[in-house]
Amino acid sequence: MNTRRWYPVLLPAALFLIVFFVWPEVQFLRLSFEEYQGQARSGGGPTLRNYTDVLSDPFLRKGILTTLRLSAIVAVITALVSYPLAIAIVRAGPRLARAMFVIVVSSMFMSGVVRALGWRVLLGDSGMVNDVLLALHVVDTPVTLYGSFTGVTIGMVHLLIPYAVLGIIPIVESVSPQLLQASYGMGASRPYTFFRVTLPITARGLIAPLLLVFALTAGAFTTPTLLGGGRVGVLSIYIREQTLMLLNYPRGAVYAAILLVLVFAVFLAGFLASGRRARRAKRRGPAATEVTP
Amino acid sequence: MTDLELRGITHRYGTNVAVRNVDLAVRSGEFVTILGTSGSGKTTLLRMIGGYLFPSEGRVVVGGRDVTRLPPQQRNIGTVFQNYALFPHMSVFDNVAYGLRVRRMSRAAVRERVGETLATVGLTGFEKRLPHELSGGQQQRVALARAISIQPSILLMDEPLGALDARLRESIQLEIKRVQRTLKITTIYVTHDQNEAFAMSDRIVLMSHGDIVSVDTPEALFMSPPTPFAAEFVGHCAVPVRVVRWNGRAGQVLVPGHEVEVTAVGPTPEADKPCYLVIAPDKVRVTEAPGTTGGVAAQLRGRVVGRRFTGLNVVLTIDLGDGGRLTALDPERRFRDDDVVHVGWNGDDAKVLQP
Amino acid sequence: MTTVMQAPPATGDTAVVVPPSRSSARLDRIWRIGFGVIVAALLLFLLAPLVVVILTAFNDRLVAFPPQGWSLESFRNVPGYMFEALWLSVRVAALATVIAMLLAFPATIALVRGEMRGKAALLAFFQSPLQVPAIVQGLALYQLYIALNPWGVALRGSFTGLLIGHVILVFPFILNAMLGRVAAIDTNLELASYGLGAGFLRTTWLVTLPLMRPALIAAGFLAFLVSFDDTSISLFLTQVGGATLPLTLLYTSEQALSPMLYAMSAIVVVFSLVLALVVDRVFGLRTVMSRD
Known part of the structure; x- marks a missing residue:
């Protein structure tokens, strides 16, 4: 096949992406440098005013910090709880594994709105979670979960566990059962094998799912809206508020740009981390990258 | 008469020369084996004959026609791939009929030709099976049938027995030889196994590091090898x-x-x-x-x-x-x-x- | 953990190998039980809100869990606009999936099999929508549609406008699934087809495409779900009266919770569950969801 003949094959998809993805992104970034001239109107510029406004005012800035904090906490918790689930699915017998897999993935199939509505009932002041906590005397008075940072965190972790589990399963699969048997065969206990064999081999692989969860949380809209009760202001909520309610298009664009940069930085970090790993593997020679015998 | 002629064939990947200035003439109906270790350039040479790779220099002439720059679909050369490359989603019949349907043969003619070809390789009655329902030896024969169904001017075989166990390999060697002699089809066979080459070939082309070391009959090669x-x-x-x-x-x-x-x-x-x-x-x-x-x-x-x-x-x-x-x-x-x-x-x- | 199992002391050539002690067997049991409990608790955590949604739907008047008074009243109270929203969501998801597939298929073939310069950069370009949060994409398209309005292109609030947003949303998912699959196809199969006389188009149609079928189904399935679940893009591209189902549920819940809301949610849960089970039965969920 001739080199030039391939480009037309790419053309339809490329054109579609350029018109409806690249161009609008460029447009909205330009908008973030325009002057706000009253509701739904903007023009002039370019000016950095919109950015300095947002970054200098603690109240307007808060959304950035809340988003960062939420994403970091959700990413760590999700990775930690998804790891044992992935191990269980990989190591269990075929029928049990399949059942667990269906449970994990089917919760992924449920619309995020529906899941948040479910949590809203459970997390209310007189909801089941508080009933259990009171009955166990963990707390004396109901904890505010719905409409709090904690509530959003719970909902986000629940939302993203399936993504993390799907990402971790192949990494756990790369530790061959023969490796574990070799360890058991030499008399090592299960916990010893876990900490000295499974964990060291898979630990690096957790970085990618962790960053993915971070990025997905940063951009999430449904769960913070439904479980935050208007009190957990993350960037996506600010974007909606500024753009659709206050009609301050330039400021909405500023928040979107900040979110974009944030998520891009996370993906860049992931790319660099995986690149360094690949380079190191290359230096060590091909044997080092091969985990299964 | 000469069926296949290679003139000064060279193939480079970047600075790495896989095949260097190879000349070869193969007579009609001849069974020629290219023998060499992995990395000797034998498969690269075969792929250039089939049109799956284009040589950096030199010419490929088939039946007097220069096909150097023709894509495989215009060469009418049958190939048996190392892993057979049977279409996994098609039955044995559809696999063998593939090249015939591409040539727009009538339904009846396709059925007749597929029947004949499967009979030649001894697989009559297996038409409806899928490749994964066959044994390794049967798959190998389907691949052979598919390659000869189009009545190719040349048959290429790339380590076709590599995946089979030793016992089966010998019987299939005889089988391939029988089919080849019945059809009088010019065959280029690639292998790293000298016993296989001795057993089947009219002539052996011994390759090393992209060069032809010798071209001779099996007996002559064994009796008086030209180099250490x-x-x-x-x-x-x-x-x-x-x-x-x-x-x-x-x-x-x-x-x-x-x-x-x-x-x-x-x-x-x-x-x-x-x-x-x-x-x-x-x-x-x-x-x-x-x-x-x-x-x-x-x-x-x-x-x-x-x-x-x-x-x-x-x-x-x-x-x-x-x-x-x-x-x-x-x-x-x-x-x-x-x-x-x-x-x-x-x-x-x-x-x-x-x- | 190093106390659990020390390397046997080396005494010249004849090292004494210590057999595993009984305490290590007990440790194993505790470890396994602890692990099992954690996994069971996590599975319960995953299932909880789904069960809650379904049971809450059977409340008669209040939204409570466990339900106060059992009734099917809430299902009868689901207003017609909810079903209109459901129908809109299904149409958009299905069409967006099909269009994204038609766009992604040729691109996939070119990106995997094509010989061209800058392939890595092109690949990164085609996957880039995945790195932009949907809410940002929604905002950007919203602003584009506003900008296009004076030119007589009325995409804002239209079905086409919504569809375009969803095609962009699902395109990278479909592309990734297809890329993985095509790269896994043995190139010899395509070479064999060429050798038998078939050209590029015929080979793609008769060999490559059929071999991609499982990936196409998986990709389509995933894309449908992603689109059906979306609120971020639809938020900007629909109006409150004519929103997709997830958004309609969101808007309604922002007003007040009612058993009707949970009845509709329960319908969606059952719809998705049936879809998941059908896919699991026919293709095996695991093969569909795990990438090559």
């Missing part, structure tokens, strides 16, 4: 030696670690190249004590360092010291590992070759 590499490849031993004196077609050499001069034949060696003494294992005489048996003097002392029982014979590896190693046969099974032996040979059977 070819000699070792067909199972001879090649012992590094030092030439003491040479006189036309014969001379005396010293085997390292030994004082005794031995006779060898061959063209006059060039002074600046290393010399190897090459001899077929069945020509090496092995005795316990130094002496003469059947007119051959066994003078060189050595030690048995390897003993391999092959069923019909025992193959000994004998260390002569200083890196010289010989392979010899021991049909009477007289020797064991670590036995001290003496070896010798008829001067006419030992050749001095240079790389």
